[in-house]
Amino acid sequence: MLKQFDPNITRRAMQLARETLEIEADAVRALQVRLESDDSVGHAVGLLLACGGRVVVSGIGKSGHIARKIAATLSSTGTPAMFVHPAEAAHGDLGMVTAQDAFIAISNSGETSELMSILPIVKRMGAPLIAMTGNPGSSLALLADVHLDVSVAKEACPLNLAPTASTTVTLALGDALAVALLDARGFREEDFARSHPGGALGRRLLTHVRDVMRSGAAVPMVAADVSLSRALLEITEKGMGMTAIVDADQRPIGVFTDGDLRRLIERVQDFSKVAIRDVMHADPRRVHPDQLAVDAVAIMEQYRINQMLVVDADERLVGALHIHDLTRAKVI
Structure with missing residues (x-):
């Protein structure tokens, strides 16, 4: 009291x-x-x-x-x-x-x-x-x-x-x-960040996409000619709530997410007869590894998405980024 x-x-x-x-x-x-x-x-x-x-x-x-x-x-x-x-x-x-x-x-x-x-x-x-x-x-x-x-x-x-x-x-x-x-x-801000790497500003200005993205086998991807069922297996195995759809040169041509699946369930009964290229979102949002992670956050917020693909200078898929990765890195 x-x-x-x-x-x-x-x-x-x-x-x-x-x-x-x-x-x-x-x-x-x-x-x-x-x-x-x-x-x-x-x-x-x-x-x-x-x-x-x-x-x-x-x-x-x-x-x-x-x-x-x-x-x-x-x-x-x-x-x-x-x-x-x-x-x-x-x-x-x-x-x-x-x-x-x-x-x-x-x-x-x-x-x-x-x-x-x-x-x-x-x-x-x-x-x-x-x-x-x-x-x-x-x-x-x-x-x-x-x-x-x-x-x-x-x-x-x-x-x-x-x-x-x-x-x-x-x-x-x-x-x-x-x-x-x-x-x-x-x-400038960048100089301040270098002397405050443990602070919020330091993390925002010093953390790049390459520092937090998932790469290698952790990146969900399927070819454009696979079935929707196979794509769903990839989404489940990689745990990112999405998969990239790539061409023969591993350049992303589309993306399919958990949200797309929920909307698709209402009108499709047999997933085995549906090709992923027919239900994917073409031309997905993407960032480059050398961009600041905070830039990726801005794009996600602008387009209200939770995942992004990471491509190199030749537009080949090299990584994937989930909003949870940015949260764990304390960028947001």
Whole structure:
């Protein structure tokens, strides 16, 4: 049973929730206005595009969590990136950073000691330094090649202490950098799919018909001169709910399905006297092995069919595809 809370507590919670969203939305809008007269983001994108190595993102505490997310977003959108913890960097992990990399340091105060202890070394390496701080006059901001101002009027925390609005603004600006970079790099859906092969988009854009089709002896097919009875045996044995009808060169000239059989039962009594060529559907829908599986799905949906034939460049039958094959492959 759901526990009943004091109505006053509930009302207060709802009020704070609305205020939090309003404060954070106002902070993002203020950042947007600030960027209209500030070309620092353009300079930062230029440095990151020119980077011959990786983008190293670093921060500690809540800024560290935001840094991890920004690095992950950059990596998945065409800009190789990694997170380095500043404390670990001071004890050896700085060896992962090279002069070919670009370094993004995140600190709301701009005075985080763990970051400030390693950044002079980063600068001596020659790696460009981009700072994201809420204090344009801070040590970090002054040390950076480009400073991105993520200051906020106030935190959403009622005590104005816990990083809330400031982390939201930093995260939003990190997303803005990633989007600007992916556009500048000409990053497309296919590129996104290659870095997300386990996701739904990856399966849709990386799975080809040849990866899921049935081939060889599993493909139901009969010659055009066989009886309907023989064709029905082929349909039963192969379990695809259909059979292809092929010519002497194994090019499909027709198809016969379970649905065709149900409609035929109403008007034919003796199947042994019926040739399959007389009841087949001529010129069946077909795809090629190198087409994306999602293209086959689109054709099936358009024509409301559950099976398709797969042919090679010479239009010879090389496979068959059932809607269940696409479902199992999680293309749909």
